[in-house]
Amino acid sequence: MNNTNRALNRAVVIVIGLLTLLAGAALAAIATVAAVRTDYRKEAPAAHADLSGWFKAVPLFGTGTSWGWILILAALVLIVVLLLVFIFRQGHGHHDILLREDATPSGATVIDADVAQQAIQHDLDGRPELLASHVSTYDVRGTPVLKVSVTCRRGESPRRATQLVENTLTALDTLLGRQIPALIQISGGFRARLSRRTRVAGTARAR
Amino acid sequence: MSTPAPYSYRRILRRETHSSRAVPAITVAVAVILLCAYAGTEIVLMMLNRRALLAAPQDMLTTLGTLGSAPVAAPVTIGILLMLAGILLLIGALTPGRRARHQIPSGRAAVVVDNEVIASALARQAAHAGNANPDNTVVSVSAHRAIVHLTPTSGTPVQSDAIKEAVQQQLAAFELYPPVRASVVIAAAGKVGS
Numbered sequence: 001m002n003n004t005n006r007a008l009n010r011a012v013v014i015v016i017g018l019l020t021l022l023a024g025a026a027l028a029a030i031a032t033v034a035a036v037r038t039d040y041r042k043e044a045p046a047a048h049a050d051l052s053g054w055f056k057a058v059p060l061f062g063t064g065t066s067w068g069w070i071l072i073l074a075a076l077v078l079i080v081v082l083l084l085v086f087i088f089r090q091g092h093g094h095h096d097i098l099l100r101e102d103a104t105p106s107g108a109t110v111i112d113a114d115v116a117q118q119a120i121q122h123d124l125d126g127r128p129e130l131l132a133s134h135v136s137t138y139d140v141r142g143t144p145v146l147k148v149s150v151t152c153r154r155g156e157s158p159r160r161a162t163q164l165v166e167n168t169l170t171a172l173d174t175l176l177g178r179q180i181p182a183l184i185q186i187s188g189g190f191r192a193r194l195s196r197r198t199r200v201a202g203t204a205r206a207r
Numbered sequence: 208m209s210t211p212a213p214y215s216y217r218r219i220l221r222r223e224t225h226s227s228r229a230v231p232a233i234t235v236a237v238a239v240i241l242l243c244a245y246a247g248t249e250i251v252l253m254m255l256n257r258r259a260l261l262a263a264p265q266d267m268l269t270t271l272g273t274l275g276s277a278p279v280a281a282p283v284t285i286g287i288l289l290m291l292a293g294i295l296l297l298i299g300a301l302t303p304g305r306r307a308r309h310q311i312p313s314g315r316a317a318v319v320v321d322n323e324v325i326a327s328a329l330a331r332q333a334a335h336a337g338n339a340n341p342d343n344t345v346v347s348v349s350a351h352r353a354i355v356h357l358t359p360t361s362g363t364p365v366q367s368d369a370i371k372e373a374v375q376q377q378l379a380a381f382e383l384y385p386p387v388r389a390s391v392v393i394a395a396a397g398k399v400g401s
Contacts, residue, residue, distance in 0.1 A: 009232035017296030024289025031279040041275030048272030155331030181214040182316035188323035
C-alpha cells in the first residue's frame with residue numbers, strides 16, 4: 001500500500017549483487033587461473049604506477065597529499081548521501097484526507113481520513129470474531145485507499161471476517177455517499193496464537 | 208449518490224502479495240555506506256598524516272597491484288565468499304518473492320488473507336469433522352497446497368473421508384486465489400485423553 005519504489009529496491013540489490021559477484025570472481029580468478037594470473041602480474045604494476053603518478057600529478061599545495069584523494073572522498077560522500085536518501089525513501093504513502101468535494105457556491109467539503117478510520121474501528125471493535133483491527137488511509141497513485149487490517153481469532157473463517165468488514169465498509173459507503181476503495185488484510189499473528197480458540201468461555205471439558 | 212467508478216485493485220493486490228525487497232535493499236545500502244565510511248576515514252587519516260586504522264589507502268593499492276604474486280589462500284577464500292554473497296543477492300533480487308498470503312474475492316474491496324489464518328480455520332473444521340482436539344490438528348498452507356495432519360483421540364473412530372470432505376468444502380467456500388488443494392494425513396497412532 002505504501003509507495004516504496006520496488007523496482008528501485010530490486011535494481012539496487014541487482015547492481016550491488018553483480019558488483020560483489022564480479023569482484024569475487026576476479027579475486028578468485030587472479031589467484032587460481034594461471035593465464036589470468038600471469039597477465040595480471042604483467043599488467044597490474046604498470047596500472048598501479050600510472051595511478052600513483054596521477055596522484056602525484058595533482059598535488060594539494062604543499063601538504064604532501066593529492067587532489068585525487070579529495071575527489072575520491074567527494075565521490076564517497078555522494079554515494080553515502082544517495083544511499084541514505086534511498087533508505088529513507090522506503091515506506092511512506094499515508095494520507096490524511098479521505099474525500100475532497102469540489103467547491104460549490106456554498107463552500108467546499110473535506111472529509112478527514114480520521115472519520116473513516118474511527119468509524120470503521122469503532123464498528124469492528126465490538127466484534128467478538130476479531131481480536132484487533134487497525135485502519136489507515138494510503139494515497140495510491142492519487143486515490144485515497146482505506147486499509148483495514150484485522151486480526152482474526154484462532155480458527156475463525158477468513159470468509160466470515162471478510163464479510164464482517166465488508167458490511168462495515170458498506171455502512172460507511174452509505175454514510176459518506178461515496179465508495180472509497182479499500183483493502184482488507186486478514187492476519188493471524190501473535191495475539192491470535194495466544195488467544196482462546198473459542199469466544200465462549202465454556203464450562204470446558206476437563207483436560 | 209454518484210455511480211462509483213470501478214477501481215482497479217491489480218496494483219494493490221500485487222504489492223500486498225509480494226515482498227517489497229526492502230530488507231535486502233536496505234541491508235545492502237547500509238553495508239555500502241559502512242564500506243564508504245571506512246574508506247573515507249582511512250583517506251582522511253592519511254591526509255592528516257595520522258596512523259591508519261587497518262591499512263593506509265596507498266598500501267591497499269599496492270597490495271592490489273601485487274596480487275598476482277601474492278599467496279593464493281586469502282584471495283581465493285575472500286573471492287568465493289564474495290561470489291556466494293553476490294549470487295544470493297541476485298537470487299533475492301530476481302525471484303518474485305511471494306508472501307504467504309492468498310486473495311479472497313469480494314464485491315466491495317480487495318482482500319488478502321495470511322496463510323496462517325486459512326490454516327487455523329481449516330484446523331478447526333478438520334478437528335470438528337474428525338472428533339479430534341484442535342490442538343492435535345496441524346495444518347500447513349502454502350501457495351497451492353494445504354496439508355492437514357490430524358492425530359485422532361484414542362478410542363474415537365475417525366472418518367478420513369468426512370474430514371477430507373469438510374476441509375474441501377470449506378476451502379471451496381473461501382474461493383482462494385491462487386487456488387489451494389487440500390490433502391489430509393491421519394496419524395496411525397491416536398493420542399490418549401485429548
